[in-house]
Amino acid sequence: MDWAEKYRPEHLKDVIGNTQTLGQMLSWARNWTPRSKPLLLYGKPGTGKTSSAHALARDMKWEVVELNASDQRTKALLEKVAGSSSTTASISGAARHLILLDEVDNLHGTADRGGAKALLEIIRRSAQPIILIANNLQGVPSELRMQCEPIVFRAVQSRSILPRLKFICSSEGVRCSEKILKEISEASGGDVRAAISMLSAVAMGEKEVSEADLEISMKDERATIFDLVSRVFRSEPDEELLRTAMDIVESPDDIQQWLEGSIPHLQDGEAISAGYRALSKADLFTGRVLRRQYYTLWRYAQAISLVGVSAAAGGRVIHERIMPPPRWHRMSTLRRQKALRNALLKKLSERLHIPPDELRNEYLTSLSLLVEADPERFVLEFALDTEELNLFIHDRKKATEIMKRMSERGPVVAGAKAGSAVGDAEEEKRTRRGKQARQKQTTLF
């Protein structure tokens, strides 16, 4: 059996890392009522999301109904599988079903048509506990996200992974030095499954693991992006640069961005401009690769960026630290903004029957003016939340105020439909407070 499967934790107490999160899950399960919100577990691969959900079910003696991206999640299928188990109570009355919806950040447009809507419907109607799982919170449709209680799984610390690896070695009768296991748990980057995969790669079928075995299965350590960038600026032979670039993990477009980050350190106007010229030319080819999927062009992008920047540097060694492009720090917020904007565009596009691209290019400006003139009406009409309103009026404070004012006056101004929505929100707040109080109680006792 595959070790990652064989040593999948059976009970919550066997799951490593994320102790607090596991506690949250357990109290959610113990206090579960049909009014409880579903949990949305999210986090990087190999941090224990799916394992914890299964372990929780086992500890609670719940049966699991699982649906993941390898099942086509059309409305019809979801209703059939989850719909039946969610509303009808188990015949015996005793055991519940945990509905596990894995990979909800991978609901695919046409292939999973109506999938998100059907999921929402199931959440609303369900008389059974539900757990959703995703890698990327932003990839979960916002309307789905809002119905759930998000819980984050963080990368597991390497010193927590180490004992697990030791345990596996002793169960399998493999001798393996602490140093090797340490190296594996550090190289895994907090991904427990990757650590176990690496271990099984070197240890399966062996009685003893030597350090030489380690090299092949680890991420490539022959060279790193730092080596490459510094070699480029030292203007080492072109062939050497290209060979190093083949050895490292980063793809040509990433390499270009790293180079971009260091070009300003050249200090000489002419050299800097020559460096950027080369990058821009290389980028042209990268773009064509992406557009046409014609990967042969990658080599030109690679050669032009490496040889070009190396020529521009002319052997002027840079002394500043080699850093990833500053843009990457801002990337996560940018990505969030972008996801938000796309979700909003999609929503509007469905309502107005205009394709998202056209909406953005032709109508967004005029729409924004309209929204600014009468925000409350549009909030009601398009069911906007604070973030979405902010995208139109570019004023977070004002957006928050408007939403607050509306929810205070809610039932009077907004009419029956919106009134009930606001009422729900109030209700929700109350139950959440109640739940928090209960949680405190459990920890007190």
Add this chain to the structure above:
Amino acid sequence: MIECTTRGAGVQTEGDQTIWIEKYRPARLADIVGQDEIVRRLQAYVRSGNMPHLLFTGSAGVGKTTAAVALAKEFYGDAWQTNFRELNASDERGIDVVRTQIKQFARISPLEGAGFKILFLDEADALTPDAQAALRRTMENFSHTCRFILSCNYSSKIIDPIQSRCAIFRFSPLGSRAIEKEMQRIAEQEGLDIKPDGMDAIVYVAQGDMRRAINALQGASMMGGEIKSQAIYAVTSTARPEEIEELLDLAVKGDFEGAERYLETLMTERGIAPNELLNQCYRALVRRSMPPALKVEFIGHLGEADFRLSEGANPDIQMKALVANMILSVRRGG
């Protein structure tokens, strides 16, 4: 690969394999050249009767498919074809291939007493990210009946959650020593005499790709038992390295007529394909010592020509334009 001799490493000439790349495809892990560490690990899996999911990365012709097939043969013996399936992801790259074909194979129990089946997914980097996402739970849910071997050229195009589920094996490009050794082995079997310049030519055209090397050797052998460089370049429609140098020399000198005429000869008389010429010029340029700024411009011109050809432009016009562009760059620079 329909008929494969599993006995005696497949080296005995039985006359049932006319294509050498199949005839000399190593049937046992031990016969794979140039990947010693990887072979040793895979053999350990066979001894233990168990293995994790594997991810093979590396360029073409370095032994990824061969290793997967040989592994299956050693796990299952004669029953290997019932428990091993090869799928090429570049044929069908969408999510449906995972939801139908892959799941169907994975869910059926292994036959003839094997512990698990092996699904070999070639060119897995061609799978769309959606399809890769669909693959990840499939790999786990069916791991009691099936192991996956994914093979790809670029591991950066395999999504993280999949990499995290696999033991990663990086196949390195084959060095000239490994290729020479294998050529020598085949030459002995086939009664050929590879001359030193012939061997150099094979290594040059192979570029670390064993499949290409064997193919060149078989082609050249049709012209006689003595393998010389001329035959190798002729059957592979490759220009000699010196000829490429000559072409570039003419361009660097700014001699448009000369370069154009030379290009014409290579293309029409020697029948070398434009793409091959671009490929060879690229390799030569990277290695060539010349003013770096000019080198970068030349590479840019090559890329431009390559791109336009891929878009369906007329090769004769684009190759001439390539030479003209190079010469313009030289004149502007000088």
